[in-house]
Amino acid sequence: MTKPSSQTPGNAKRKAVGIDLGTTFSALCHVDENGRTQIIPNAESERITPSVILFDGSTAVVGSAAKQNAVAEPEKIVDFVKREMGKSKAEFSREFGGKFWSAEELSALILRKLKQDGEKFLGAPITDAVITVPAYFSDVERSATMHAGQLAGFEVLQILNEPTAAALAYGIDQHSGNETVFVFDLGGGTFDVTIMKIAEHHIQMLGSNGDHRLGGKDWDDVIVNWVSEEFDRQFNENPLLDLHSYQDLYNRALTAKIQLSSRNSATVVHSYAGHSLKLELTREEFEHRCRHLLEKAKSICEIAMAEAGLEWNHIDRVLLTGGMTRMPSVREMIRKMSGRPIAEDISPDEAVAMGAALQATLVLLEREDDSGERNISAQTRGKLSSAEGTLVKVTNITTHTLGVVLWDDQQVEEYVFPMLKKSTPIPAEVKNSFGTAKANMKNVLVRVVEGESTVPAECTPLGLCNVELPPFLPKGSPVELTYRYDENQVLEVRVDAFGKQSVVKISRNLGLNETEMETATADLMRICVE
């Protein structure tokens, strides 16, 4: 997403990786000399790293060791950070060691752990990364993820949609012909569906929808709430009031949920305030209690298909990613709803990181084409090119509408005019001409928003673009507005009026500004990550 700075080394010294920065787990992958994707294990020899942080003095322990301590020291733990991405410090922060940590900074600690362990494994510095996000992430959430990568010391080559990454991994590694695939990605905290068309050297996104507050945690919470209600009923005590008890119950619920994917029943035992409760949960009962969650997921799939103007018989295969797609009821719902075959040969935990690594390599190959350098192996280039030698191309679409706030003709009410509609292939450029709202306006202040509503208050403000006007213009004088959206989903807004021009790259106003980035980098350097 950023151009290399003058200090960054040439491709010869670059090592790029793909990172799936997940709500519950994260994974790191690279492309080896032979063009094969390889998951890089962490220092604990695990292929995926729990996205959990434990603050211990000036050390941040990331991964399984942190997760295991969650019950003993819940007050020192941070998890599910991804659900908070894009929030300002006023909206979300956690205090440790006298400092308030934003979601970006916390994510940067997870990314630093991956980078550190990866460098140890590869025996060389890792310079660049493609980091994945749910397709449904907004502009603000994407830029928070990019900032997190930069804070961790990466040059962030691109922020890539998770389903696009999964389709890329599938398209390059397993597949040879034209196929339309439906990517169903249900992770620990987010849900995303995307329809992709895979041709020999072109992967194209056709439609997308999702809910970034729907994920495995909601299924876990069903069990947690059921046990706590039963506890309350029998002993008149609420086990959720105590943080240790909650964390313990949460872990037991998670274990039961995973057991129910392979067994017909699971036992949950919980002790609190001198009482102990043992409950038996059958798969049938669990599925019944969670049916509203599956219904929600199903309707999001149907909306995505309708928005793309497709019927299920247009889909050749369904790709499943995210740990929750191991749950039999999830698979069953997809099978019944789509009637289409499921690709069984991709790993739901690893496909996204693999696709991100392939995309990172593609970006470096494109740079080699621009510079004429050749450092990446011919085998790798061949793997990522068509028979004619053209590099694989990935086309994404906008996942939200980008609009401008205007006054209605009577100047009574403001409304949102959609400039770039949802599902427009990117890069895209659109131009529209508007009239000034009043006579003798001194300037035009364009308010850029993101969202599907026509009501400004229901959309997310992205930024402002201001242009001064010459004096004494009549009402309705023409002002030209251009929105340009590039491959990295960075929006540039241009206002042209009477020879004057104002151009702004929408710098997302909720994330960290430059000074905050510098302070955050310095703070992060003081912390030791394990």
Ligand code: AMP
């Ligand atoms: P992800 O964010 O893709 O790593 O997804 C992790 C989510 O998948 C968490 O909510 C896990 O509890 C859940 N998960 C992992 N394995 C299973 C399984 N076998 N059955 C049910 N849920 C699982």
